[in-house]
Amino acid sequence: MSVPLTTYNAPTTKDVDEWKKVDVKVKMWVFSTVFHSLLQMVLKEYSYARNVYLHMEKLFRDNNKARLMQLDTELRNISIDDISMAVYCYKIQHISNLLENLDASSKVQDKHLVIYVINGLSTKYEHLATLILHRSPFPNFSEFSES
Known part of the structure; x- marks a missing residue:
């Protein structure tokens, strides 16, 4: 019994155009909800919404330990x-x-x-x-x- 191969359909121009519209909407939503200083850090380097998100996630994860220490010190003092x-x-x-x-x-x-x-x-x-x-x-x- 042979298993039928699935065929890959390359995206059409219409699909790509729709994807770009959605990507722009997502980026606009992200940009309108973050602080200006953070926006400046991610706006220049990344063109797609996913890349912006991944970069912001990395910034926040890297900052997590410092924020924990800051809050702990604030609580103790x-x-x-x-x-x-x-x-x-x-x-x-x-x-x-x-x-x-x-x-x-x-x-x-x-x-x-x-x-x-x-x-x-x-x-x-x-x-x-x-x-x-x-x-x-x-x-x-x-x-x-x-x-």
């Missing part, structure tokens, strides 16, 4: 300054979420979120920090941030 406790806790949660989104293994443990909150409190909240540190069981972040 965050302080309440003159913002409300609710905003302060929101910022800590937001940075934690960003870390986890970049790398699932970078998920910040709940108890560490509470410790970051305590470490960044000003002397105005010294009594609160002492109460939290001596509480048993240690509070989780969600109950701490809600109070």
Whole structure:
């Protein structure tokens, strides 16, 4: 029994023209949604949407470790300054979420979120920090941030 060979039909001019139209639309969509500085990095070198995408993907993957380090440092050094406790806790949660989104293994443990909150409190909240540190069981972040 012989297996029929599939034939390859070369794209017609009409197919190529349609593909180019779609490619231009995809590139325009990408270009309209990225920052101007990123656009300048990819606009000159690549002519097809796929190449633009692959180049942008490489830029973001290469930047991933540096961004993880930046966010980790930001989380360790965050302080309440003159913002409300609710905003302060929101910022800590937001940075934690960003870390986890970049790398699932970078998920910040709940108890560490509470410790970051305590470490960044000003002397105005010294009594609160002492109460939290001596509480048993240690509070989780969600109950701490809600109070």
